[in-house]
Amino acid sequence: MTQDLLSERILSTPPSFIRSILKTASDPEIISFAGGLPNPISFPQKELAQSAQRIVERYGSKVFQYSITAGLEELRDEIARRYNALYGLDLRAEHVLITTGSQQALDLIGKALLNAGDGVILEKPSYLGAIQAFSQYGPQFYSVELTDEGMDPEGLRQTLARHTAKVMYAIPNFQNPTGLTYTADNRARIRDVLRQYPDLVLVEDDPYGELRFDGAPLPYIGAGELGNSILLGSFSKTITPGMRLGYLITQNTELLRYISIAKEATDLHTNVYAQYLILDYLQNNDYQAHMDRIKALYRDQAQTMLQAMAEYFPADVRYTRPHGGMFIWATLPHGVSAMQLFPRALQKKVAFVPGDPFYIGQKDVNTMRLNYTNADSETIREGIRRLGDLLRGLSGARGSGATSGAVDKPDRAR
Amino acid sequence: MTQDLLSERILSTPPSFIRSILKTASDPEIISFAGGLPNPISFPQKELAQSAQRIVERYGSKVFQYSITAGLEELRDEIARRYNALYGLDLRAEHVLITTGSQQALDLIGKALLNAGDGVILEKPSYLGAIQAFSQYGPQFYSVELTDEGMDPEGLRQTLARHTAKVMYAIPNFQNPTGLTYTADNRARIRDVLRQYPDLVLVEDDPYGELRFDGAPLPYIGAGELGNSILLGSFSKTITPGMRLGYLITQNTELLRYISIAKEATDLHTNVYAQYLILDYLQNNDYQAHMDRIKALYRDQAQTMLQAMAEYFPADVRYTRPHGGMFIWATLPHGVSAMQLFPRALQKKVAFVPGDPFYIGQKDVNTMRLNYTNADSETIREGIRRLGDLLRGLSGARGSGATSGAVDKPDRAR
Secondary structure (H helix, E strand, O other), rough: HHHHHOOOOHHHHOOOHHHHHHOOOOOOEEEOOOOOOHHHHHHOHHHHHHHHHHHHHHHHHHHHOOOOOOOHHHHHHHHHHHHHHHHOOOOOHHHHHEOOOOHHHHHHHHHHHOOOOEEEEEEEEEHHHHHHHHOOOOEEEEEEEEOOOEOOOOHHHHHHHHHOOEEEOOOOOOOOOOOOOOHHHHHHHHHHHOOOOOEEEEEEEOOOOOHHHHOOOOOOOOOOOOOEEEEEOOOOOOOOOOOEEEEEEOHHHHHHHHHHHHHHHOOOOHHHHHHHHHHHHHHHOOHHHHHHHHHHHHHHHHHHHHHHHHHHHOOOOOOOOOOOOOEEEOOOOOOOOOOHHHHHHHHEEEEEOOOOHHHHOOOOOOOOEEEEEOHHHHHHHHHHHHHHHHHHHHHOOOOOHHHOOOOOOOOOOO | OOOHHHOOHOOOOOOOHHHHHHHHHHHOOEEEEOOOOOOOOOHHHHHHHHHHHHHHHHHHHHHHOOOOOOHHHHHHHHHHHHHHHOOOOOOHHHHEEEEHHEEEEEEEEHHHHOOOOOOOEEOOOOHHHHHHHHHHHOOOEEEEEOOOOOOOOHHHHEEEHHOOOEEEEEEOOOOOOOOOOHHHHHHHHHHHHOOOOOOOOEEOOOOOHHOOOOOOOOOOOOOOOOEEEEEEEEEOOOOOOOOOOOEEEEHHHHHHHHHHHHHHHHHHOOOHHHHHHHHHHHOOOOHHHHHHHHHHHHHHHHHHHHHHHHHHHOOEEEEEOEOOOOOEEEEEEOOOHHHHHHHHHHHHOOOOOHHHHHHHOOOOOOOOEEEEOOOOOHHHHHHHHHHHHHHHHHHHOOOHHHOOOOOOOOOOOO
């Protein structure tokens, strides 16, 4: 009966597979590589507790009162200055909207831009939270293959020649789910294609960019280059996700005005106490030293997982070697369904995310996402060992060791 | 050019008049009766700062990590128990969804329920934030007259006989914008009408219920009575609005499941640090004593404003006398446009909200909303004096005093 009450929109919005398996995987005995959770030891708890005292002393009732939809000007200014310094952009506070996590930015973009049937270009595979957020607005998705260099420029060109698209969504740094990073050359080629479609809104989602533990940062595709470019960022992976603090950046101020109306109608404004807290944290701590610690931690954890995969996985399993971020993407032998493997892995008390929810309309794919940031080295090795046992049983491969599926070439899907 | 990019949805969503004039009225010299802001002296700053320390000590990294979409179980349990004790309901934690303020609850209801063209019943006038949130989903609004007893039951009956509606939205306690409260008898009559439409979803928005400074609480219309009933609550008016913490309650768990999918796609979950903070505050402080102080404060401020209106407003201005909440609703003589009065009031450094945005498709109405919670007594008297000068100039009435437009009968629109 309730079904009759519901909107078409919500009936076509997939529940998050990750969040439902996170519940399953909340059994403390399960080793979970499923979520995209930061390591809790990376949270600057003591410093945030100090900021919590300081902001009440310094700002008083302002931290508890209603505030403006755009977000705290000082925080927006701080964000603009950081991006200008890091990427040579020319941003001001007025180009920044504080959002309730990056997930809200995706919802607001869908809300402000998408009519039912509008075209949205995605990477194949793409972040399931973005698929979910956009799905609410009934778009037509077009997936363009993600290669070890980035999005396939020729595939993008052909897709845009055949179909009308309003939005393109991409994660150029340490992509979710694959861990892949677009090369500098690939970014330039994608930008060249997009210059021919000045009305297309490019959304570059970059929650992991600061988590680069190898190599040098690369320029954005759209930010500072394309007129209808939107850049998304977040404090979730660098300071604390529980605080739900993200931001949306665009120099198209008219576009931003409409996205801000959507924001106002959606939750008035983001928690202002949290905004003061993060602002104070940034102003009173050595953020760079903090990030250096996180990056060293995640580099170790990624290496541990890759080494364990080399040791325990059969040779016919291929996987990416990320330079940052939180994920490794494994490709099982042709015909093996990661989704069917999932319950068997749970029996062995280890969890991952099967690839299916990262694709539009594909089922029983042979890919899986493994998160390495939320477990210590010993746990990572034990979990990968259990997965390896299961995979060797499947493929009938004998042992592994030196003939492992890992490659040295960085940032490549194999 | 940007216009072509936008969704029909956002082009038909009105920006909030209140929030745009709040910017105008941010000049510190302006006496503002425009916003719906709590008095900052009501925020338990010291106690919240203590909770901020305690939660980090007690819960550690959990307050900073990702969390579940439904919200903290202990907080939902606390909310359920309070409503059970106060209203004899039979709620459990599973009936409660924590939202990013009540505004988000409105957005999620629209998102999960409304297809374009679906009918939504509103009070006339209604809360502009709800009009804005629902407008995003392109519904057909039907307004039913609000009388001094509550919503007109006969008007509701006729509207439902003529039109198909999916949702009815009402604020039975200290309504925004009018300050009116539905009588017990009126609630029973509205409930009787709604029993004939079991598929209609009744949304009772109750952010002000706890701010009752005169009389006894009244039972809800739908909560515990009607199957498709949704109740909304908030900590914004009682503890802190800056924290953006509200909740949605329904015993229709299938409906709640879909609303939760919308929540997940919208912002994953509400700030979990804020949830621990409010939970800890409730567990470690005398909440009732805190509420008693706020109610005494707002009773005084409401009386001060009503006395000043009796003294300074011409006799042909009528107004409500609320028993709680934050607003007084004034009706100017027929033909006087509150919107045209607005810039003239700003010149005299006093702001209010003209009635227009609280109606569907009505302009230059002769009503205005006055907030009394966010100014001290002296400021209230001075602001009302300035408005009175302006109004007397308009209507040509001579003075006022004993022939004031105020009535003693409580809770009535005159």
